[in-house]
Amino acid sequence: MTGMGGQCRAMNAEPDDTRPAGVPVDDASAGTPARFADELIRPSVIGAVSLLTLVQYAERPPVRLAWLAWSLAAVAIAAGVASSVVPWRRLPDRTRTTLVAVFMAAAALFFPLAKDTAAMALVFLASVTAGEKLASRRAAFTIVGAGTVVTATATWGATALLHLPNESPWWVPLIVGLPLYIGLARRERADALAASDLAARQSRRAAASEAREAALEERGRIAREIHDVLGHALSGIALQLDMADALHAGGRDQDANEAVRRARALAVSGIGETRRAIRALREDTLPLPETIARIAHGGTAGFEIRGEPGEVRVEVAQAVIRAAQEAITNAHRHAPGAEVNLLLDYTDELIRLTVTDTGTAGPGARPDRSGSGMGLVGMRERAGLLGGTLYAGPAEPPASGWTVRLELPR
Incomplete structure (x- = not known):
């Protein structure tokens, strides 16, 4: 039971790997805690329990019902590892429920055969997994409730009918479903974090959109300044130069020279207006x-x-x-x-x-x-x-x- 309690505490300390359906993972950092939990924490816990079970069974093989013990151990370990390493969000709901149910059932039947081994923790880990992984609370409570009944019944049958030794307290099989609430709490926390992360990403997108709109507005304002300052000045200069060209062609050189001087005055004035516009933009x-x-x-x-x-x-x-x-x-x-x-x-x-x-x-x-x-x-x-x-x-x-x-x- 000491090993089982330590494994349950380890499960409670791991980061969550679930998020509400429909929450996009479009930021590189948004899914890092979930991926870390999927790829390292959960497989490590299941792997540690599985390895300890195999080592302990190798040192002290079961005397009775060895084939059943090894079969249940293999199914429970395989289902537990699969629930941790497979891409969970890509699985259909029915497949998720089936996988967790197999994990719970195999671990519950294996519980009375796993005397004094780390494998006793598997049924508790299955309860946590049901609460954390399944989107439907009804399915989670149904699977864990049935698992608790199967654990208590299998323990009683192994002791009373098969006369297998059982030194654990009588109430232990009745509490294998309590870690379900740990899983539910972790899922709620994961949902809250995912919603907060989504709100933060949307806020960043809104800020970026506002910045783009402000930049476009500023560009439009500068364009108007250029039009107001240079447009009028250049138009006047072009008009005066055209007039000077026409006057020169008509032999009116004095008037043509006067038009050129007016064009120069417009150019000088336009330069001054441009400097004033730049100063105004800076101010x-x-x-x-x-x-x-x-x-x-x-x-x-x-x-x-x-x-x-x-x-x-x-x-x-x-x-x-x-x-x-x-x-x-x-x-x-x-x-x-x-x-x-x-x-x-x-x-x-x-x-x-x-x-x-x-x-x-x-x-x-x-x-x-x-x-x-x-x-x-x-x-x-x-x-x-x-x-x-x-x-x-x-x-x-x-x-x-x-x-x-x-x-x-x-």
Whole structure:
């Protein structure tokens, strides 16, 4: 009985090798504990018990019913080893149940013939296997219950009818089914671990999917920046060069030279816009109020915040940054020396950027047209894509100057 108790404790210490049906094993590390249990722990326990049984029977062969003892030992050992080393999840349910039932029946009949040998542990190992391996609890309880009855009956028959010696306590055959609960507990633990592992893999997949979506979104945002900055500038340059070529062909060299100079001015302006766009992309990691404050400081403009700053979408923050840059540039270009002020206003639903200057706004002084780079037209297009609006025009009386107001949903 000491050997049997030690083997049962060994079975209880091994990692589990079961998982719920339908749980995919798609990570290299997900099935490592189960494979380790299948390939090493369980075969080692069954193999140790089998080897000890054979050694003990070789040293002290059974005197009576030797052929029956050796036959039952062979069947029990074969069924026990098979239940540990075969690819269990690939077997049909009926085959699993049959294999465990044969293991239990052979070990139960062999129990009274295995006096003072390690083979007494086989029936206990069969109970653990039934609870751990069988998906149906009803089948597990049926097999173990029948095994307990067979063990008790065989022990009584061997002692009372065949007069075989039996020094084990009378209650030992009645408790061979108790390790079933060890197997059930191990199976529940295995199911919980498998479910946790599946949830972790799904969480990793979701995180990877979100990262891919964020990368695609960022690529789209950069593409829009390139289009806004370089698209307008290059289109203007091409238009001016085509015009210069046509003027030169018509003998209007002076006008052609002027068109070339305008193309060069557009190229220089486009380079500046590109640098500003790159700087804005790099500054996107800073909080929006801090970024706008730096833009205002660099443009010698005043800056004020109203409302409670909070998180805004990346596209919204980028649109606000570009609008602030464009508005300050336009103010300095069209109203040199004018005082420029920026107001960043947060509400529950909107984020509003207002850029004002004190320059005089006369008719035609501030033409609403697209300049090089983003321009007012590009700003309006971007605001429209984000569900917002852009106003650019004279300040409301009695104030004088020019106002650019961008409103975007948060």
